[in-house]
Amino acid sequence: GEDVEQSLFLSVREGDSSVINCTYTDSSSTYLYWYKQEPGAGLQLLTYIFSNMDMKQDQRLTVLLNKKDKHLSLRIADTQTGDSAIYFCAESWGGYNKLIFGAGTRLAVHP
C-alpha cells in the first residue's frame, strides 16, 4: 500500500549537520522529493533525486537514496536557525500525478 514513513522530530545545535530519514514503499517511483514547510506557509520543493541516482548534492543539501532498502535521507550541513521547519519526504505513486507524502519531520535548531 501507499506509505511513506519519517521520524517526527529532530533537534540539532546550530552549525551541526542534520539528517532526516524516510522510507517509502513504491519501488517504481521515478523521482523522490524533499519539501520544506515553514510555519504558516505552504510546502516548497527543496530538492529531488532521480531513482537511478544514489546521491545528489546541492550546496548544503545532500540526498542519499538506497533503492534496495527503499530508504531516502536528507542531510543539511551547517544547520542554521532558518532551517527550522517541517521537512516532508514524498514519492510518486502509481502514475506521475500522485505524490504520497510522509508525516513530516519537524526540525528544531537551537543555539
Next chain:
Amino acid sequence: DTAVSQTPKYLVTQMGNDKSIKCEQNLGHDTMYWYKQDSKKFLKIMFSYNNKELIINETVPNRFSPKSPDKAHLNLHINSLELGDSAVYFCASSRVLSGAYNEQFFGPGTRLTVL
C-alpha cells in the same frame, strides 16, 4: 507575483454550513490539486485535475466537490460542514513533464475551523 493563490486564508464557520475555497495559479500549469493537512501535519491528497478533467479522486466524502472552470482555477466546495473537516487545505499545481518529474507548487493554505 503570486504563483498559487488561495482565498480565503482563514475560514471560521458553523457546523452544517456550506463553504467554498478558491484557488488560482498563474504558472501556466495543466494540473491542479487539493490537499488536506490535519492538526498533526499529515498531508493527504484529495483531488487532482488535469486540463479541467478529474484524474485523482481519493476516498473523500461526497460533501466535497471540486470544480475546475478552466486550467488556472480549481475551487473546492464543501457541503454540510462537520467538526472533522477542520484542517488546513492546500491547493497545488504542476506541469507534469515527460519522464514523470512532478514538481508541485503549493498555495499558502486555507485554515478552516468548524465550530
